[in-house]
Structures are given as structure tokens and as C-alpha cells.
Amino acid sequence: MNPEVIAPRVDSRRAKLAGRAAEQIVADVIELGWPVGQVLGSESELLNRYGVSRAVLREAIRLVEHQRVARMRRGTGGGLVIDEPDVDAVIGPAVIYLLRVGxxxxxxxxxxxxxxxxxxxxxxxxxxxxxxxxxxxxxxxxxxxxxxxxxxxxxxxxxxxxxxxxxxxxxxxxxxxxxxxxxxxxxxxxxxxxxxxxxxxxxxxxxxxxxxxxxxxxxxxxxxxxxxxxxQPATVQHLDPAVGLAGTLGDKRGEALARQIFTEIVQTGAQPGTFIGSEATLMSTHQASRAVVREAIRILEYHQIALTRRGPGGGLFVTEPDISALVDIMAIYLRRRGVTTRHIGDLRTGLELAVVERAATRLRDGTHDVAAVEQALRAESEQGMELAFGHGEDFHSVLARLTDNRALQLVHGVTMRLGWQFFTQFAADDPRVAAISESLAATVGPAHQGIAEALLAGDAELAVMRMRAHMTATAPESL
Incomplete structure (x- = not known):
């Protein structure tokens, strides 16, 4: 693969529209009670329902297929069929993500x-x-x-x-x-x-x-x-990339080729945007048939390791490890499993206390600059809590990144995403929730400021104490 070849620009507007259409499809599936096997509609019906172009709809369908929410079935009686997310379809991408981020x-x-x-x-x-x-x-x-x-x-x-x-x-x-x-x-x-x-x-x-x-x-x-x-002598801190795609569903030859390409990406440290090759080049380089190469590409795209770009200068390119995409997959799976605010509450305090304690250690030893904490407070003040969270710039998300623990950050991100989804749903259904949360929001800023001051002063114990008080004040039952 040639590290000098960079992917053509992505149509960011189309990607955003596709993301919103995919979110609406997921919302519709949940609203219907997730009836596995039911057809949501044909392509023409979905185009009318969601009011998007064919290109945007097909990108949205690719997203929901990746999330195992629904899949497109061709032929008579075909259309977008509601799928059943399973734990292996969730754990596989999680293993890939943890491996890619090291x-x-x-x-x-x-x-x-x-x-x-x-x-x-x-x-x-x-x-x-x-x-x-x-x-x-x-x-x-x-x-x-x-x-x-x-x-x-x-x-x-x-x-x-x-x-x-x-x-x-x-x-x-x-x-x-x-x-x-x-x-x-x-x-x-x-x-x-x-x-x-x-x-x-x-x-x-x-x-x-x-x-x-x-x-x-x-x-x-x-x-x-x-x-x-x-x-143990054979123990290593970082996984062998060859295990990453083990057990991926698909043709075994395609899986083997996907694993080989993935191993090369990890071992060479290929950066996002690096050109892997065209379909013809991959067929020639790996002495593989078109069917095997396309299966390998399907697996790499499914796990968001690489992405195919069409048109001049197109081909297969390395993609950025995307925690937000993985968080979405896990959150959707958990919604299907019937997750509730009580389940989030089981973890919320313990997670946040662990995060602030580890972030305090990293700030104290100079691993991170305190400017990140100050920037998070500014982002919440200027953008509001919801927008700051949407951009990953809110106080809690920033503290999670400061832990330098990618596994902990993943768990934290999933629980945060679920919490915001429930809050948005409750606020839409009951105006009283929105009113109470507005008054509560006035106390969140000062609470975050107090925790930040303790962190910046190097007082981990005080930061943990203030975080515990903050968690108690903002528990779901307080809304």
C-alpha cells in the first residue's frame, strides 16, 4: 500500500444526511417494537418516507446494515427487512476498534x-x-x-x-x-x-x-x-492483529484476505486516508478472484477498517477508527436488549468516579495539559451541554479521554450516549422533564467548575468527592 496516496474528499453533506436518515430508520424500528423480519418498505417507499436522494438512502442503508438493525433484501417481496442484532456482531467491531487504537x-x-x-x-x-x-x-x-x-x-x-x-x-x-x-x-x-x-x-x-x-x-x-x-513470556501488551477478524462471517478465503490486509494496515501503521489499492490491483497482488477480493472488501468495510471510494482516484482507503460509530452499534444493541435508565444508573457513579480518579493521576504526572479541562468548560458554556456532548467536547467526555484508557472510554461513551438518548426521549414525551432539567442545568456548570478546580489544584480526593455529589444530584430519579 502506498502511504503517499490520499483519499479523495468525502461528501460531508451527504454523509450527514445519511446519518440522520439512518437515525430515523433506527427510531422507527424501535417505535415498531423491533419486529424482526418485517419489511419497513421498498427502496421507492423509503425514498418517499425519508425525503432523501437515492445516494443518501443507500448510504443510510449501509449504516443500518452495519449496525445490524436492518438489511436490504432483493427480489420479490424484498425491501429493507428488520434484522436481529446479536452479541457477536457487537463484540467483533469492539475487538477491532480496541486493536486499532492500540x-x-x-x-x-x-x-x-x-x-x-x-x-x-x-x-x-x-x-x-x-x-x-x-x-x-x-x-x-x-x-x-x-x-x-x-x-x-x-x-x-x-x-x-x-x-x-x-x-x-x-x-x-x-x-x-x-x-x-x-x-x-x-x-x-x-x-x-x-x-x-x-x-x-x-x-x-x-x-x-x-x-x-x-x-x-x-x-x-x-x-x-x-x-x-x-x-508469561509470550504475553504482549498489544494484540496480534491476525486475531482481529477471527470468526468473521463470510467466505473463508475472503476472510483470510481481509485478515491479511488488516494485519498489513496495523503493522505498517497506515494512517487514515492511505490508499490500499484498486480492486484490480488487489486481485493481482494477492492472486485472488474478484469474488474473494470483494468479500474481503465487504468485511473490511463492515468493520470500518477501510472504505471504497468511487470515481477517478478511487479505490480502497484506510479509514479512521471511529469510536462514535462503535458506540452507536453498542447503544442500538442495548436498546434492543431492553436497557433502561436503571441499568445506566447501576454503572454511572462508579464509572464517573473511576474516570475522574484516573484523569487526576494523568494531570498530576503531566501526561496531559490542564488546558483540555478548561476547554471543555468553555465548550459547555458557549455551546450548551447537548451540543458540546454531540461534538465530544463536554466535560465528562474530555475527562474520559484524559484517562488514556481506551477500554474505559468505550464503556463510558456507551453509557453517556444511552443517557442522552433517554433524556431526549423523556423530554419530548413530557414537558415537565424538560422544565426540571432546565433548572438542573443551572447547577451542572458550577458542579463541573468545582470538579475542575480540584483537578487543576492536584486534589484528587476532593475531585472524587465533588464528582460523587454531582452524580447524586443528577441521578435519573432527581429528574
Missing amino acids: ATLDEIFDTRILLEELVAEIASQRVSEADIATIRDTLERESAGTISNFRLLHTQLAELTANPILELFVETFTRVANFHFNDAAALPEDFDREVGRAHDGIARAILTNNPGLARERMQRHLRAEADFIRR
Whole structure:
């Protein structure tokens, strides 16, 4: 690939119109109750309904197909058919994103420990008598050596929270961590016994409704696991890009070629806009048929690794890793799973306290300039909270970026996006919510200013205390 060849300019107006049309399609699907298999309409019907050009509609359809909201079916009885998002279709793009932005093993475990501590706490508060037998059965199978999946208990505990956000991210980060270490031959002889002992202690704390002890034991267990993986000679902080597209649905030859191109992009450090090649060049370079090359391109486009540009100077070009696109995919999947404001509330305070604590550390050690915090306050003051959030310039989003933890930033971004979606919906449905939120907005600016002042003074404890008070004042039940 030639790093000197840069992609032709994108039609930004068409992209924005397509984005809005895609958002309306998603809203319509949710409003209909997500009836999988139902046809939303033919292309001509959709053109009339959404009032956009054919080019804009087709770009919007590409977006909703990527999000697994709907897919275009050709032929008799065809049209835009409502699809069923599944967890693999969400986790795959998440793994690709974390790999492309260089998320490290330490970032993954830092975020995983934070989330699974929350899981242990919430599970201990919500576990019922009906759950006891399931947990005990898993522990007994571990003890007897008849179970090979030592993540099963963690998955079951996440399910006990009945929180789709926690379930999704526990599964996501578990899979990513497993990519870093899957060498069963390197496990010590007493590994099974040690894991079983740790799981037994966590389970007993949960079954006796002891959230503090459950959190402490979960943290100790996962820190021990992280330390063990780091000590292995083959352990690396950054994933091998070859694992990124493993298990992608499609023709195996096309998948293999997509993986090869993706590996080259990562290993050469190809920047967004770098030209990969035309269809004919890729066929010649890789000695592949047109069908295989097109399947590889389809996979690369689906995961937003590369994008085809038509016309003179066109071809396949590297795209920018886009957290907003991934956040949209995850938020849509979670809406389908029935996420509520209560689920967001389960995570909101813990996430924000973790973010401000880590941001304080980065500011204190000089990793980031304090100007970013000051700029966020100005953006909120000049643009308003909603516009600042839409541009990724709001106070909370900026603090998340200052953590330098791409995994944590992803979880934070998804919960923030869901929160804004619910707020917009509630405000549209009930004028009283909008009125209350306007009065509440008057206190948000000063709260952010107070947290910022503590951060800029290097007082992490005061910043955390003020963030906790801010979270309490702006909890959903206060609206």
C-alpha cells in the first residue's frame, strides 16, 4: 500500500444526511417494537418516507446494515427487512476498534476489574433463592474438573445483575483478555484449584448478600489473574492483529484476505486516508478472484477498517477508527436488549468516579495539559451541554479521554450516549422533564467548575468527592 496516496474528499453533506436518515430508520424500528423480519418498505417507499436522494438512502442503508438493525433484501417481496442484532456482531467491531487504537492488556484488565467489581456488588444484592442451585452447580463442576470454561461463573454473575450493559462488556473484555493468553499448556498444575478456591469465595460472599466482601474478593481474583498473564513470556501488551477478524462471517478465503490486509494496515501503521489499492490491483497482488477480493472488501468495510471510494482516484482507503460509530452499534444493541435508565444508573457513579480518579493521576504526572479541562468548560458554556456532548467536547467526555484508557472510554461513551438518548426521549414525551432539567442545568456548570478546580489544584480526593455529589444530584430519579 502506498502511504503517499490520499483519499479523495468525502461528501460531508451527504454523509450527514445519511446519518440522520439512518437515525430515523433506527427510531422507527424501535417505535415498531423491533419486529424482526418485517419489511419497513421498498427502496421507492423509503425514498418517499425519508425525503432523501437515492445516494443518501443507500448510504443510510449501509449504516443500518452495519449496525445490524436492518438489511436490504432483493427480489420479490424484498425491501429493507428488520434484522436481529446479536452479541457477536457487537463484540467483533469492539475487538477491532480496541486493536486499532492500540488498547493494551493493562487497559483491558483495569476496565474489566472495575466492571466485575460492580457485577459482584449488584449480584450480591439481587441474587435470589432460584439462583443458588445454578451457582452451586457451576462450582461443583469446576471442583470435579468437568468444566473447561472458567469464565462461566463470571458470565452467570453478570446475568444475575439483569443489566445488559454489564453483561455485554463483561463478555467483550473477557474475550479480548483471552486473546492475550490462551496457552493452556502454560497453566500451572494447581491453576484449576486456585481458580476454584477464588470462585468459591466470591460465590459465598454473593450468596450471603455481602456486597463489600464480594467486591473485594472479585478484585483480588482478577488482579491475580492479570498478574499471572503478565508474567508469561509470550504475553504482549498489544494484540496480534491476525486475531482481529477471527470468526468473521463470510467466505473463508475472503476472510483470510481481509485478515491479511488488516494485519498489513496495523503493522505498517497506515494512517487514515492511505490508499490500499484498486480492486484490480488487489486481485493481482494477492492472486485472488474478484469474488474473494470483494468479500474481503465487504468485511473490511463492515468493520470500518477501510472504505471504497468511487470515481477517478478511487479505490480502497484506510479509514479512521471511529469510536462514535462503535458506540452507536453498542447503544442500538442495548436498546434492543431492553436497557433502561436503571441499568445506566447501576454503572454511572462508579464509572464517573473511576474516570475522574484516573484523569487526576494523568494531570498530576503531566501526561496531559490542564488546558483540555478548561476547554471543555468553555465548550459547555458557549455551546450548551447537548451540543458540546454531540461534538465530544463536554466535560465528562474530555475527562474520559484524559484517562488514556481506551477500554474505559468505550464503556463510558456507551453509557453517556444511552443517557442522552433517554433524556431526549423523556423530554419530548413530557414537558415537565424538560422544565426540571432546565433548572438542573443551572447547577451542572458550577458542579463541573468545582470538579475542575480540584483537578487543576492536584486534589484528587476532593475531585472524587465533588464528582460523587454531582452524580447524586443528577441521578435519573432527581429528574
